[in-house]
Amino acid sequence: MLSTMQDVPLLISRILTHGSTIHGTSQVTTWTGEDEPHRRSFAEIGARAAQLAHALRDDLGVTGDERVATLAWNNAEHVEAYFAIPSMGAVLHTLNLRLPPEQLAWIVNHAADRVIIANGSLLPLLAPLLPHLKPVEHVVVTGPGDRSLLDGAAVRVHEYEDLIAGKPTSYDWPELDERQAAAMCYTSGTTGDPKGVVYSHRSVYLHSMQVNMAQSMGLTDEDTSLVVVPQFHVNAWGLPHATFMTGVNMLMPDRFLQPAPLAAMIESERPTHAAAVPTIWQGLLAELTANPRDVSSLGQVTIGGSACPPSLMEAFDKLGMRVCHAWGMTETSPLGTIARPPAGVAAGTDEEFAYRLTQGRFPAGVEGRLTGPGGERLPWDGESAGELEVRGPWIAGAYYNGPDDEPLRPADKFSEDGWLKTGDVGTISADGYLTLTDRAKDVIKSGGEWISSVELENALMSHPDVAEAAVVAVPDDKWGERPLATVVLKEGSTATFDTLRTFLADEGKIAKWQLPERWTIVEAVPKTSVGKFDKKVLRRQYAEGELDVTSL
């Protein structure tokens, strides 16, 4: 039986039109590092997005679902690109400017980007890369920066403002299939080439609605959101789209992501909401401790990207900035869980704090399940640890594999029934709260049970004589895998492996079967370029007999 509802596709152009008319006076404020930030209304953004689309089509020949890349900070022009490119039917490809140049080049070539819209301030990064970007024909430059860096490049260079000047301020946005590609973002895994996640108009639209639900971030046109999370990072967590749906003002830091300017813009612009990874907030906290500012406007701070340390949450609470933990990844658009404590749990209690430190609950639209080492479904009992798998209309079901190939569905990333394997290991409580404990690749699979390396490391590092500790899985004839404890002792320590093992069992509250038998002392734990433990190196060193291992 047919429904009699209108068949209206969920398109990003509809979000743009809504925001620039119903919420036309809402503003995007871009920090300039000078006295006055730059302000542009949603109505102006709408008009300029139309102009940009005309320029891309008429002057640069962008047609069909071509990719148009951006290499840009968070600012008003990047918001215009966010709306113009998908609305005209092309695909917005945000380039992560923090990737190694070789990876950036690989990604641009893989996506076949013919046009790049770049901030002038990022030309020092782009210029030396250009000779390696084969498909790129046009570079459109916005904002301050030395254009001469592009002299002699084998591309056509355009000034953004010149390009859009005089173009019509409206555009007859095409009625696209809502499942068509709208935007893409590559994720660089630990192994292999970067993988492209391609968002659809539908997924962006639904994700934006979810973000706006009162049970999620729940912002209104009375709010201003400080969008620190980069626009080249999973659609800035969906905030540019979500804000245009509801008229939330955006405060954009551009390239001024250092603690001092962030503190200054919070004090002067008084945002009510902010979103960023913990590292940013750690820096801001230190800054505020050294140079106190009035940051009391910030009622809600969304933290994601990695777990928020309890000490940071406590410190922010004291400053009147309430942290809300969320979990997601490039493949989840990203909102996957959000840690609002359940109704009825009193504010300020230990119980509430514990809920806030979890990754949170799945919002409507996201389904989650835990899969054990043998592929079995695990109960939501707060104890059974398994790999988190998720499903939903804004969750990836494949990766992009270039213009002509089939999408990639590697078996370690997608289940047979199409769920995303997140690679995160954790538990889910009976009331639906997710607690992530480890990455699947770092977990120790011992006799059909999983042992969390992170849990062992945290327990070890809570011993007063331990400076650092890393735990990795090593092969074991009987159990499949067992943990190897790699310890850096503090200077002058006389702790033995036996005392550490006893400490784990007693103070660390580690189950007996999880206690490591294999121990080694090292000078320092090997680290990756971003400072994380490099467990691949430890595993290789063990395999090649380079470590001095004691068995208890």
Place this chain on the structure above:
Amino acid sequence: MLSTMQDVPLLISRILTHGSTIHGTSQVTTWTGEDEPHRRSFAEIGARAAQLAHALRDDLGVTGDERVATLAWNNAEHVEAYFAIPSMGAVLHTLNLRLPPEQLAWIVNHAADRVIIANGSLLPLLAPLLPHLKPVEHVVVTGPGDRSLLDGAAVRVHEYEDLIAGKPTSYDWPELDERQAAAMCYTSGTTGDPKGVVYSHRSVYLHSMQVNMAQSMGLTDEDTSLVVVPQFHVNAWGLPHATFMTGVNMLMPDRFLQPAPLAAMIESERPTHAAAVPTIWQGLLAELTANPRDVSSLGQVTIGGSACPPSLMEAFDKLGMRVCHAWGMTETSPLGTIARPPAGVAAGTDEEFAYRLTQGRFPAGVEGRLTGPGGERLPWDGESAGELEVRGPWIAGAYYNGPDDEPLRPADKFSEDGWLKTGDVGTISADGYLTLTDRAKDVIKSGGEWISSVELENALMSHPDVAEAAVVAVPDDKWGERPLATVVLKEGSTATFDTLRTFLADEGKIAKWQLPERWTIVEAVPKTSVGKFDKKVLRRQYAEGELDVTSL
């Protein structure tokens, strides 16, 4: 270019599963008129909805997209039917128990309902109707009421609780097409037969997300919503679905819609939100004035169905219950506009009050335009008045025309490009606020229900003594509007208003609540140049006291 997102349909079963797991402890509380209301958790609702689906399929043979009707007040069992029926792939058909019996019968026959789930308290209405309901084979009875009224009926009668007892508490909900029919609701227009609006899983899902956005009603699991608007009225404005998305508790009044029990349930259950038509609130206000109660929990009151009188909004403000005006209709699921004042307008000012009295702004997902008398698009200038047309994924694009026929798209209800012609006339301000000023047709909005003036006129004119009759809406303190019957009697007639009124009820088959109280006799009905009744003149004459009106 293909997106790499999962293709997960938006289904009501997903809302049910989400609510009954993530928000399993949230509650549906049903008023019983006794000391203790009845309480059922979302988890229990989920289990019982599964049991109901098994019973409908296994015992009553419901398959495919068959319609299953409900004749019920707002209560937990009706919520179970709301979820079970669409989730299993069938179509929920809510019957408006306030319609005249003949219309109800017509509707049941048109929809081909084979099963009716009925409240025991409504059997006095259903029993005499049953012989006229040709397709009905099964009646499932819930709650208190005299079953013997169904003795001798040519249908199988089932006790709801017996039917679902022992059935499995989970159901492998089918993966349906999200555009499939989920629920239907007939609207009785001004002319012709009632018309069926058929909601899809997609439209219900998207509408629920919109209702939950902070910029709309914006409720969370800390809220309790008093759902006065009937479940047989446009899905109770989407609240049962929206609440299951976010864990909002529901307080259901069942048949206790009188002011005294409503005041009692607000005082004792302390809902934070309520939704109803103005007439309900007028009654409640009178009750609270006579018998003061603590109703301070009610922070937000959504009023729709017809315009909220300013005096009512003011009175509620004084009681600490903040009214939020919304506009919609059966064809719009219903949320079409919502009157949140724009950011920056100070609370408590005349400016703010004026915004709150408008119908409000279109939420994301609804597009609106004004069409002038000549079919031209009118500007949003707050002055140009035209018929409101709307478009969106939860807006009807056709009417249902029975199991085998094509959907109906009458030209007076749908534009050539597929927009819904709402039949409402008004203006839109530059900042997007809709103000409705008139009806395209002269429908009388009485207590949130429509009374067709044409139908009353036709019924009146079928009386042998009546030469002409025109019916217009006149203001009424209690009901918003009521019909004024203007009659031209044939020469020599001795008919009285009482006999005409009795005639309407008996021969004219007009529902009792639709019968006019105000009557006047005129020499001739004023006519326009093309010979149509000139109702503007009548309304002016009434307003200026030029008519000799008798009240019955």
